[in-house]
Each structure stands twice: as C-alpha cells, then as structure tokens.
Amino acid sequence: MNHKLSWRELEAGCILTQPGSASQYCTGDWRSRRPVLDEEKCNKCGLCWLYCPEGAITLKEDGSYETNLFYCKGCGICAHECKQGAITMVEEEE
Amino acid sequence: MRRVALEGSFAAAEAARIADVDVIAAYPITPQTHIVERLAEMVADGELDAEYIDVESEHSALSCLLGASAVGARTFTATAGQGLELMHEVLYIASSMRLPIIMAVANRALSAPLSVWGDHSDAMAVRDSGWIQVFAENSQEVSDLILWAFRVGEDRKVLFPVMVHLDGFHISHVTEPVLLPDKEEVDRFLPPYCYPLPLDPDRPVTMGAYGPPEIYSEAKKAQEVALRESKEVILRGWEEFRDAFGRSYSPVELHPPQGAKTLLLTMGSFSETAQLAVDQKRRKGEDVGLLSIRLWRPFPFEELSGAARDAHTLIIFDRSISFGGPGGPVACEVKSALYSEQRRPKVVSFIGGLGGRDVSQKEFEQMIDRGVEIVEKGSLGMYETIGIRD
Ligand code: SF4
Ligand code: SF4
Secondary structure, three states: OOOOOOHHHOOHHHOEOOOOHHHHOOHHHHOOEEEEEOOOOOOOOOHHHHHOOOOOEEEOOOOOEEEOOOOOOOOOHHHHHOOOOOEEEEEOOO | OEEEEEEHHHHHHHHHHHOOOOEEEEOOOOOOHHHHHHHHHHHHOOOOOOEEEEOOOHHHHHHHHHHHHHOOOOEEEEEOHHHHHHOHHHHHHHHHOOOOOEEEEEEOOOOOOOOOOOOOHHHHHOOOOOOEEEEOOOHHHHHHHHHHHHHHHOOOOOOOOEEEEEEOOOOOOOEEEEEEOOHHHHHHHOOOOOOOOOOOOOOOOEOOOOOOHHHHHHHHHHHHHHHHHOHHHHHHHHHHHHHHHOOOOOOEEEEOOOOOOEEEEEEOOHHHHHHHHHHHHHHOOOOEEEEEEOEEEOOOHHHHHHHHOOOOEEEEEEOOOOOOOOOOHHHHHHHHHHHOOOOOOEEEEEEOOHHHOOOOHHHHHHHHHHHHHHHHHOOOOOOEEOOOOO
C-alpha cells in the first residue's frame, strides 16, 4: 500500500486491490543489525537460505548466497543457524 | 402484510427470513436462543433457502459471517450477554472491514453472579465497536428495525454491520401482535446485497491486511467519518420504510411531541413502562414528557439536543453501570452531547433494572418526583439507584 495516501483515498475497509503488493513493503526498514557474510568461511550449505523467514536470501549462479537488504529485517536467524560462523550481525550504524 | 401473534425472538427470525438471508452462523445463548432456533427450523423445513452454519462459539459465529459477507452473501446472526463479549474482537473486525452483518442482540446482564436476565451491560461494553446500533421497544420494532438494518447496512454509502438490540425476555420472550410484510413487499424495499469489492478469484483483493503506523490512523479516520456520514442513509432508510410499510421511525422520540419541562429519558423496552408513568403524571396536570433514544450509534447529537434543549430537568434512566465511572453510560453520553449547548437541562442520572429486575410504572413515577426534587434542592450528585434494597 502507498503510505502517502490520505484517509480520503482509501478503499472502504482499507481493502487492497493490487495483488501481491506486499512485495513492495520494505521490511528492511525494521532492521537494526544487518547480516554480513564472510565468503571465506561459507561452505555454501544453504542453511541460511532455508531458515530465513523473509525469503531475503537468494542463491546466486555460482552457488553462493546473497542477502536482499530491502527485505532483510535483521532477525539474525541466518547467523544463528550458520554452522560455519560465516555470518556476523553488525549494528546498522557501524 | 399479515398480523400475527409473535414472540419478539420469532419476530426477529421472521424478519431475517423475509429479508431472504443467505448465510446464518450462530451459537445458542439465552435469551436469544429462540431466534436462531427458529431460523434453523426454517432452513431445515425448506422455508428459507440459506446456509445455516452451526459453530462452536460466538467468536466463530461472527468470524464465519465475516467470510460469508466478504464474498457477497447477506448475513444474519443473533447473540446475547456473554456471547456478545466472546465476539468482542470480531465485532471490531466486522466494522473495520466494512462488512454489513446484521445481528440481533437480546440484551442480557454480564456475569458474575451468573445472570441470564436482561439489562444493557452487554450493549454498553460494545458501544465503541463501530457498529450501527439501534434499540427496539417492542416486537414490532424488532422486525421493522431488522428489515431496515439490511437496507441501511448494505447500502454502498454505508457498508457497516448493524446491531438491533432487543431487551432479553422483556421483548425476546413476550408474545405481541406483529405486522409482518410479505416477501414481495420487502423485495421492493430491500435491493439485493452487492458488496463493491468482494472476494473473487478473478478480481483478487486483500482484506484486513497489515496496517503499519503509516496507514492505521488514516484507516481509522476514514472509518469514523464513514460511520458518522451513514446517518444520511439511516434517516433515508426510515423514510423509505415509512413509505413502504407505513410505520415511522426516528433517531429519538419525544412524547408529547412539543416536549415538556421535565423529561424522562429511556432506551429500549422500558420506555413503554416509562410512558405509562409519564401519561399518568400528565393526567394529573404535571408538565412531564418522555424522550427515548432509538439510534445509539452513530449517536444522534442533533436530534437529542434539539429535543432536550427546552426542558428544565432531564432524568436519565440507565440499565447498566460504568464501574468506577461517572454514572450510567447513557447519562454520560447525553451529558457530553449537551455540554456545548448554550441552553441545556439539568441532568439527573438513575441506574436500575439490572439483571432482569423490573422497574414498575410506580417506580418511574418516583424517579420523576425524585429527579425534580434533586434539581430543586440543587443537590445534583453523580447518580442514584432505583429499586435496589438499601
Ligand atoms: S537476518 Fe533474518 S531476515 Fe535477514 S537474512 Fe538473516 S534470517 Fe533473513
Ligand atoms: S548457512 Fe553459513 S555456510 Fe551455509 S550457506 Fe549460509 S552462510 Fe554459507
């Protein structure tokens, strides 16, 4: 939903008429820490990709993984699950 | 049009039947059980072509109807007391999602101690839930207001759920003569329900989506403005009802129409007893009148202050307590409504008729005398109780 809409512009009951519009919602705004990947330590096991509740981690052509910071909400689950200790959560200010 | 002897509950069921509801989801609870029992019978006997969904609680009853109303079905249910409380969170969802579910509430006291008998505690607890709410005074009004509720709630300019309150036992279980219109007459009065953005796989929509702080306030403002603006259709609905069936309704009623120096204010079936008290006093030459509120939400500010403005004393009778608050809920609202008026009556608040306790004509007469006395002595307190052993 367009967050600049005035109350007059909303459909009755705040109904959304554009399917799939949730993908436009930047859950990345919630993040206070972001995951940083150490490619040296990563063995491409895919656990982080499997566990990420936002589906923010995608598989690249070369078999490695990358985080989409538009959706990554900074929960730290990927860092917790990574058996290689390849993901570190870093404060956003740093 | 047929004139039949009907219990208030059956008058409610008959109105839902002639309105040709599509889906009923309900859970039985005293004193509303007869309403949904009768509807279940009608569906089982083929008198009404509707889906009747037996559910495991009132919470589920209303939740089912959210879905049914969202696909464009005409929906009806009934509840009372604890059942209405169990529905509480879903009430807000129905009004916020603008789904015009019509519900009869056979008003019942809230536990504890356990009481199946009537008062207005259940209604007052859902006062701010965003539903259009009206109080009926007798069985005729129950059936009329339910037909009217479908007409108003489903109007594209309105799209709000409507609660029709009828006093538990005092209306729900009393048999009275009721004029019931024929289905053909109702079909002329009540256009088919046509939800503007229904759930439809060919035209996908999302209802009840997440509303972050950036949009929630706008959503609530839109809802509040829409509920206030529904008043126009509410009034038009009553005009159309009068033209179709010959009976007139208004947001508040003043008896006698020109008003009086001292006004008693009531809501629901007790207004009929109160009117006997007022008439008795008028026969004795006292300048007394009755003001009854029919439209409870959206609150009829204009009509109420118009009717009360010229009175000297306004004696308000409430059938519930706002615990630790400033008196009866109706009295509080009326006082707020009158606060900004230049000319306004002195307001005296009484509470009684709790958990099925009757208030007799005599007690209403005493209430009027006591109200006048309080104002004369200038000893306006918060409120007094009536008919409670000291
Ligand atoms: S921090 Fe949470 S949301 Fe972000 S990529 Fe890791 S698991 Fe996904
Ligand atoms: S869980 Fe760790 S090791 Fe496995 S793919 Fe993700 S970052 Fe690499």
